[in-house]
Amino acid sequence: MASVLEVPCAATIGFDEAQAIVRTNSAPLGVEQVALHKAGRRILAREVAARIDSPRRDCAAMDGYAVRTQDLVRETNRLSLQGESHAGDTTPAPLYPGTAIRISTGAPMPQGADRVVVRELAHVEGDEVIVPRAQRSSHVRPRASDFACGAPLLQPGTPIDARAMVILGAADVDTVPVWRRPRVHVLTNGDELAAPGSAAQDSHTIPDSLSEALSLMARQWGAKPMGTWQSPDRADYLRAVTRQVLADADLIVVAGGASHGPRDLVREAMAPLGLELAFAGIAIKPGKPLWYGTIGKTHVLGLPGNPTAALTTARLFLAPLVCQLAGAGFNHALRWHPRRLIEPVGPVGDRDEFLCASTEDAQTGSPTGVRVLARQEASAQMMLAHADLLVERRAGSPATGEGTMVRCLRF
Ligand SMILES: Nc1nc2c(c(=O)[nH]1)N[C@H]1C(S)=C(S)[C@@H](COP(=O)(O)OP(=O)(O)OC[C@H]3O[C@@H](n4cnc5c(N)ncnc54)[C@H](O)[C@@H]3O)O[C@H]1N2
Numbered sequence: 001m002a003s004v005l006e007v008p009c010a011a012t013i014g015f016d017e018a019q020a021i022v023r024t025n026s027a028p029l030g031v032e033q034v035a036l037h038k039a040g041r042r043i044l045a046r047e048v049a050a051r052i053d054s055p056r057r058d059c060a061a062m063d064g065y066a067v068r069t070q071d072l073v074r075e076t077n078r079l080s081l082q083g084e085s086h087a088g089d090t091t092p093a094p095l096y097p098g099t100a101i102r103i104s105t106g107a108p109m110p111q112g113a114d115r116v117v118v119r120e121l122a123h124v125e126g127d128e129v130i131v132p133r134a135q136r137s138s139h140v141r142p143r144a145s146d147f148a149c150g151a152p153l154l155q156p157g158t159p160i161d162a163r164a165m166v167i168l169g170a171a172d173v174d175t176v177p178v179w180r181r182p183r184v185h186v187l188t189n190g191d192e193l194a195a196p197g198s199a200a201q202d203s204h205t206i207p208d209s210l211s212e213a214l215s216l217m218a219r220q221w222g223a224k225p226m227g228t229w230q231s232p233d234r235a236d237y238l239r240a241v242t243r244q245v246l247a248d249a250d251l252i253v254v255a256g257g258a259s260h261g262p263r264d265l266v267r268e269a270m271a272p273l274g275l276e277l278a279f280a281g282i283a284i285k286p287g288k289p290l291w292y293g294t295i296g297k298t299h300v301l302g303l304p305g306n307p308t309a310a311l312t313t314a315r316l317f318l319a320p321l322v323c324q325l326a327g328a329g330f331n332h333a334l335r336w337h338p339r340r341l342i343e344p345v346g347p348v349g350d351r352d353e354f355l356c357a358s359t360e361d362a363q364t365g366s367p368t369g370v371r372v373l374a375r376q377e378a379s380a381q382m383m384l385a386h387a388d389l390l391v392e393r394r395a396g397s398p399a400t401g402e403g404t405m406v407r408c409l410r411f
């Protein structure tokens, strides 16, 4: 990467190039072994193999009677009842010709039995059970028919969700190798900022609406939030905070102070700490002042201060960067999908646009439609209440009518 001093702040690159730079500069951080009960939402780093067969033995799939198919050749068949087998029992006694054993779902099949007659089809008379001719299903779950001991269960990169938890638990796994979570610090800056709840008493301030939002977004995509820090527009203060958080930051997210105002000091403040800038300025709307670099091994992502611009660019860059560092892969956060515009949109200028939009049912009633919100303002915040999607429109695209397919990303 070039030094901060070599790259003019006005340098503007395209969206795809900027994403490629962030992606290729970042990699998963390292592997740690974590107890299963703490592994929820983490990303599997290595393949995990089953430690046991499932089922462990041939077992009953239904409550009923374990029998031999050869004993069920007539329309009705009378068998002598000989004991029981329940889930958790040790191996039951073997089944002899002409006999049946009462069995419950999940219980081991007695040796010699090859099918279960469901309770509903049988009736008991004294110490005998009367069962019909063999039906199509044997209602037996063969040993290792779900998975065998040693079988690979989940591929590296799999997020450990509730479904993955079932599989890992079933395979008797108690610890799993997962990628380390990126430790993220959020740094907002501006003389005007005050913590939410404390702005009303001072009319010169505005609430800092980004600290908690960015911290939450980072956490939602797999980061470990380490703290939020507020700085006035002072280079010495910004530098001191940065120096302090560098001790345990994999990623510093900065909001504000990204453009060219006399008080946009963040990059200048970080330069003496070794900031290596990869880009500053990108041809997208909103988010033109976005910048990215590293200080040693720490990634630094600079978002514009306008809140909707900050959140939009965070969704496009912070979310995939966190996913990349957390082992889920950059594109895990970039699941673009097509939707049909339900209203026309205007032409696009010379920057790619990412528009706040809302999911709308198309006239067919299928939830595939999208409505681009009317007033797109990088500084507006209320618009976010309705924006559950971002719509991508490439630079130079003409106005387009209702019904056109556009690429969308969950916001
Ligand atoms: N001469 C130019 N001026 C501006 C340009 C430009 O290219 N040339 N870009 C504009 C664009 S686009 C944006 S976006 C803004 C962003 O600039 P900064 O990142 O330097 O942001 P600030 O100046 O610090 O703040 C902008 C705006 O956002 C408010 N803000 C900042 N942080 C927060 C926060 N944590 N919570 C709530 N609101 C915040 C701040 O009060 C300002 O109103 O610059 C344009 N200017």
Ligand code: MOO
Pocket (backbone or CB within 6 Å): 284, 285, 286, 287, 288, 289, 304, 306, 309, 310, 378, 379
């Ligand atoms: O690009 Mo700025 O991010 O318009 O608001």
